[in-house]
Amino acid sequence: xxxxxxxxxxxxxxxxxxxxxxxxxxxxxxxxxxxxxxxxxxxxxxxxxxxxxxxxxxxxxxxxxxxxxxxxxxxxxxxxxxxxxxxxxxxxxxxxxxxxxxxxxxxxxxxxxxxxxxxxxxxxxxxxxxxxxxxxxxxxxxxxxx
Amino acid sequence: xxxxxxxxxxxxxxxxxxxxxxxxxxxxxxxxxxxxxxxxxxxxxxxxxxxxxxxxxxxxxxxxxxxxxxxxxxxxxxxxx
Numbered sequence: 001x002x003x004x005x006x007x008x009x010x011x012x013x014x015x016x017x018x019x020x021x022x023x024x025x026x027x028x029x030x031x032x033x034x035x036x037x038x039x040x041x042x043x044x045x046x047x048x049x050x051x052x053x054x055x056x057x058x059x060x061x062x063x064x065x066x067x068x069x070x071x072x073x074x075x076x077x078x079x080x081x082x083x084x085x086x087x088x089x090x091x092x093x094x095x096x097x098x099x100x101x102x103x104x105x106x107x108x109x110x111x112x113x114x115x116x117x118x119x120x121x122x123x124x125x126x127x128x129x130x131x132x133x134x135x136x137x138x139x140x141x142x143x144x145x146x
Numbered sequence: 147x148x149x150x151x152x153x154x155x156x157x158x159x160x161x162x163x164x165x166x167x168x169x170x171x172x173x174x175x176x177x178x179x180x181x182x183x184x185x186x187x188x189x190x191x192x193x194x195x196x197x198x199x200x201x202x203x204x205x206x207x208x209x210x211x212x213x214x215x216x217x218x219x220x221x222x223x224x225x226x227x
Contacts, residue, residue, distance in 0.1 A: 051150070134222075
């Protein structure tokens with residue numbers, strides 16, 4: 001398992017290659033990369049705040065839960081904080097398992113929990129001011145399927 | 147104990163963290179004490195549905211007891227991922 005909460009950018013391709021190389025016998029690797037979206041072209045930056053200490057502990061607990069539910073060869077979670085430009089990579093999750101169903105499900109589980117149980121808060125800095133991104137009801141209800 | 151604020155809670159109160167001397171038995175009682183202090187606290191805590199609390203870095207509830215707790219954090223629902 002590797003977990004990194006960092007301000008600096010990461011290379012998703014290189015991370016995925018290194019992750020895959022480490023789980024040669026796994027059979028299935030699934031990865032997800034989250035990118036700063038600029039739906040209407042008015043976003044100048046996304047500022048991500050987090051709770052140092054709790055962030056790492058919360059993500060480690062989510063990973064541990066995933067490892068109990070699925071037989072995973074390895075898990076990778078990288079999540080950035082600080083100021084990110086549109087199109088920048090915010091975070092990535094990778095899972096490795098013997099079979100693809102476990103790898104896909106565990107990756108989705110990790111994403112659902114990272115969204116509403118890891119202490120990050122996103123603020124959009126736009127041309128016309130700044131707005132804290134509201135949590136969505138569907139993010140909370142997404143947890144119920146697990 | 148140390149009381150921490152994040153995101154818009156931090157902005158409304160105007161502080162990221164502060165040391166609070168209190169004998170409040172529960173989170174709810176601490177919130178009542180803070181709200182009685184100043185308008186900015188009253189404003190920050192006016193809608194508890196839009197707030198979450200962590201005790202010693204673990205997500206908790208407003209009726210949780212504070213005995214033995216060293217760090218309380220208030221923040222809006224999380225938006226990671």
